[in-house]
Amino acid sequence: AQSVTQLDSQVPVFEEAPVELRCNYSSSVSVYLFWYVQYPNQGLQLLLKYLSGSTLVKGINGFEAEFNKSQTSFHLRKPSVHISDTAEYFCAVRIVEADKLIFGTGTRLQVFP
Amino acid sequence: DAGVIQSPRHEVTEMGQEVTLRCKLISGHNSLFWYRQTMMRGLELLIYFNNNVPIDDSGMPEDRFSAKMPNASFSTLKIQPSEPRDSAVYFCASSPLTPSGTIYFGEGSWLTVV
Numbered sequence: 001a002q003s004v005t006q007l008d009s010q011v012p013v014f015e016e017a018p019v020e021l022r023c024n025y026s027s028s029v030s031v032y033l034f035w036y037v038q039y040p041n042q043g044l045q046l047l048l049k050y051l052s053g054s055t056l057v058k059g060i061n062g063f064e065a066e067f068n069k070s071q072t073s074f075h076l077r078k079p080s081v082h083i084s085d086t087a088e089y090f091c092a093v094r095i096v097e098a099d100k101l102i103f104g105t106g107t108r109l110q111v112f113p
Numbered sequence: 114d115a116g117v118i119q120s121p122r123h124e125v126t127e128m129g130q131e132v133t134l135r136c137k138l139i140s141g142h143n144s145l146f147w148y149r150q151t152m153m154r155g156l157e158l159l160i161y162f163n164n165n166v167p168i169d170d171s172g173m174p175e176d177r178f179s180a181k182m183p184n185a186s187f188s189t190l191k192i193q194p195s196e197p198r199d200s201a202v203y204f205c206a207s208s209p210l211t212p213s214g215t216i217y218f219g220e221g222s223w224l225t226v227v
Contacts, residue, residue, distance in 0.1 A: 032213055043117075043204060043218035051213045090156065094216075099144055099163060099208075101216050103156040 002027040004093050006104035014112050015083055021076040021107045023091030033074040034092040034101065035065055044090065050074065061085065086111045115139070117219035119205050125225045131193040134222045136205030138186050142217075143210035145188050147180055150202045150221070162188070163210060195226045 007022045025031065032051050036044040048059025055067040065076045074091060091104040118137040126132055138145055146161040160170040165182040173180070177196070182188045192199055202223050208216040 034215075036218075043220045044206075045218070046215050049215065096213075099161060099210075100158060100169065101146070101206075102158070105155045 002031065002093050002095055002102050004091050004102055004104035006091055006107050008107050009105065010108045010110065012110045012112065013081055016080045018079050019077065019081050019085075019109065021089050021091075021109065023074045023076065023104060025072050025074065025091075025093045027072075027093060027095060030096040032094045032096060033065075033067060034094070035059065035063070035074070035076050036090045036092060036103075037061075038088040038090065038106075040087070047076070047089070081109070081111050083111050083113060085109060117205055117207050117217055119203075119219035119222050121222060122220065123223045123225075125227065126195055128196055128226055129194045130226075131191065132195045132199075132224060132226075134190040134203050134205075134224070136188045136190070136219060138188070138205075138207040139217055140186070141209070142207035143185075144208045144214075144216075145182060146206040146208075146216065147188070147190050148204040148206065148218075150204060151200075156204075159190070192224075195224075197226045200225050 003026045005024045013019050034049045035047040037047050038044045047063050048057045050057045050067045058064045063078050088106045090106045092101050094101045120135045147159040149157045159172045160180045162182050180190045202221045204221045206216045206218045208214045
């Protein structure tokens with residue numbers, strides 16, 4: 001079975017500082033990896049996804065993530081955060097031969113001025 | 114193109130009442146997912162359909178919950194009878210019929226059962 005672990009439930013950071021949100025997955029088969037963002041009282045919006053090819057994936061709003069197969073990780077990074085990045089961030093995995101998208105428990109990013 | 118459309122956005126109902134949540138898929142999408150989000154359990158996949166056929170309903174909590182796709186573009190999630198522990202945000206999502214396809218979420222239906 002597949003699973004996703006987001007190691008940090010909350011990440012506080014000051015504006016313009018870099019941030020990394022950690023995600024590790026477990027799967028015995030090939031997977032696709034996703035990061036979604038959820039702003040307050042809204043649905044989930046895709047930030048970026050890794051399907052194949054280059055392990056460094058760039059997404060919207062200046063975010064990027066790196067797929068590391070040996071460490072089964074897909075950490076999300078941004079070199080300089082803004083107040084508007086305050087939101088819940090979800091890592092998710094979908095196995096290549098199936099349809100289900102399995103989510104991690106989420107990381108709340110709180111950006112302070 | 115319009116995104117995934119859910120209704121109602123907010124509902125407050127009394128315990129024991131029937132609740133029906135509705136979802137319209139993005140045109141051309143073949144897969145439909147229902148998720149539930151709570152503080153305690155996070156995002157849980159309740160059920161998903163491919164081409165109107167339920168593929169996996171192992172996440173449906175109990176027999177009080179049922180989901181249907183009467184046609185290719187529309188789905189309902191019904192709770193009968195509702196209980197306070199059903200209070201949550203229910204998300205509908207759709208995607209093309211390929212695992213590499215992006216899953217697009219609706220804005221959610223915020224259910225409170227009192």
